[in-house]
Amino acid sequence: MAACAVSFLGSAHAAQHRFTVKDDIRIATFGDYPVPPITWSPDRSKAAVYVERGQLEQNKVEGILRIYSTRALKKWITGPKSAVPPTPLWTIAMAPYKEGPAMSNIRWTPDSRALTFLKFVHGKHRLVYADLSGKRLQILSLPGQDVTAADIHDRHHYVYAARDPKIYKPRARQTGSEDVTGRPLFTIVYPVDKYPQQAKFYERSELWAARGGAPTRLEDPNSGKPLYIFGEGQRDLSLSPDGNWLLTALPVRNVPVAWEQWPVVLKTYSVHGGPQDLGPLSLNQRLVSRYALINLKTGAQRFPSKAPTGFSATWFTLVQPAWSPDSRRVLLPDQFLFGADGSITRNPPCVALARVDHAGVSCIEHLKPLYVDGKPARKESLKHLRFGGPDNREILIDVERLHVRDHRNVTRRYMPHGQHDWTLLTAKTGHDATDSDTLKLSIRQRYDLPPKLVATDTANHRSRIVWDPNPQLANVTLNPISIFHWKLPNGHVMTGGLFKPADYLPGKRYPLVIQTHGFHIGKFSPSGVYTTAFAAQELAAQGFIVLQTNSCPEILTPDEAPCQARSYDAAIDKLQRLKWIDPQRIGIVGFSRTCYYVLEALTRGKHHYATATITDGVNAGYWQYMLSLDAFGNSTSREDDTLNQAAPFGKGLQKWLKNAPTFHMDKVTTPLLVVGTEASGVEFLWEPYAALRYLHKPVAMNLLHSDEHENTQPAARMASQGGTVDWMRFWLQGHEDPAPEKRAQYRRWEHLCDMQRAQHPEDPSFCVKSPASIPTSDTAASHVSKQGTHTRT
Incomplete structure (x- = not known):
């Protein structure tokens, strides 16, 4: 029996394998913003739970929507422990397209008998109606439309926003010349009719409504033209329970100059007076808008306030408005208010109450800023707004406490006091406002624990696991993760996640890879944080220590990138003191905004990086500055002017020459992999690649399809995350993947290795030399020198 037991344990151990990018792709993750993991029906009798995972063989993203009965869950959780979890009332599984989210914008009908969601098909979203009684799916939007937001009253009464079809129309090819003044460069080089994927940058959408029949386009009653909404209006799209009123945010065509006085959170994005470009070329820019109520019977528009939304001035809440059950009142999450004398005040925007039957709003509580002087300041985040109490006269504001270990929810209850004032009754900790009265559904996960759906009886606090969407992980060896702290020179404590190999040996020094852009204690993220470029578990499985770093408490200040570089240096110093890492084998990975930080570290950091990668991100450089003219509301230029302390003209250019890392590429002694996405993504990262290429330094550029x-x-994940693993292993471990399809890749990199060795013969090197550079006395399989060991496997 003992021998059999030993044999069984050995077989079980052998069944497990090291974590790979394929394992990462197949992991099912519960929804996150903007697709919530759990959406309760209005009567709390049902809950829709959403997960998503990649189907590698089909190169598609699968979305799974499970609808559970509250009654069945309550009965199960109070029953015997041996009871099997209840099966969902309905499971809707879709893998309609190669990109996600496969489903989004999940909305229940007010009677809790059906729901709608957006399905991603061939690059466009379609509005789908799911009838629970017959378990039938039906497309509600018109053929060819790309739906950006929707809400529903019932099968015959609903509203949605569809991307302006003019975006897709082929441009007339003129002979001679064409005036393209004011158009962003990439819309000229990559027109949507030839590059349909570029349509995602165009927010302008038309409003459509079904009022008992087929959906028709809503028009402005004054001009007769289509009624357009943009990003903020799409997020706020909310239909009253009786189906008669639509709340959204409409952009102001001409912003009053006086509105420049409204307080902003990020000074770089102050409100600017004057006309706004509301044409189809308005690309994801933050337009100044007002909340609007649209009567779906008459088409008439009403504005609860003449003041703008808080979102217009960077007071970001990302919380939806909330209607009262009688459809006569609506809660606005971020509304500026004029003073009693009609003047503009310096007060923050409010969570405010608007009434359908007359103009004017009342402030319930002021919002708190996310940043103050470029540093994080908000200690809580709005979660939900709702009506409650007798006759729904109370206002309940649910917030999540930030920077505390359990992120506990707090509910503040307000009662009306007089005509416009409100009195705070209580503020107490409780379960999520969207939960049932006696049943809580939550996603239990942590940085080191895969996610599971958990039900809790709030009366006796008994919890049980309803669903584990990742049973396959039992066959995968997950590398241990721990919380790691280090200090900046000013004493500020930084936090990150430290991934170690499963077979870690104390006293052995391992190659280190620093991954940037944040670390979430409460979220299981094997890649480290994002699924582009990052591959923490995958690298740890191959013998690396990986540090996933949080960001410095600086945003949009000249010290933003230098602080990050100092943070990486301080983390390396501590890891060296602990004797965990080999200081000669350090790599760093940048993505999105942290490409800027990585370039700063390569040009001005204290430590030398043996290799680095940057993918699809900003760098505060001159080339990106010029490329971004007239795009995204010129937000890139405003940010770069702030980061570099001036505009790059006249005397200001001297500050750019001093501050922008792309003007210091001659200092880079690190082999760099630059990864751009299709179309404009490669151009956006061209400057650091071209500079190193011009200087004859080891650099490679990959185009991600x-x-x-x-x-x-x-x-794309296989190429991006797998590319990071290949690059880091090549330079830090001298390893080449034997897959035949990668042979050409490694031949190119071997020549870069030769270049690096020739330029820095005094530095230790661990990359694989090209066969032509290996002395004849060495074998083609391995090469040993004073600089390290290099293997071609």
């Missing part, structure tokens, strides 16, 4: 910023497409 994806238009996503954060990759969901399985093939």
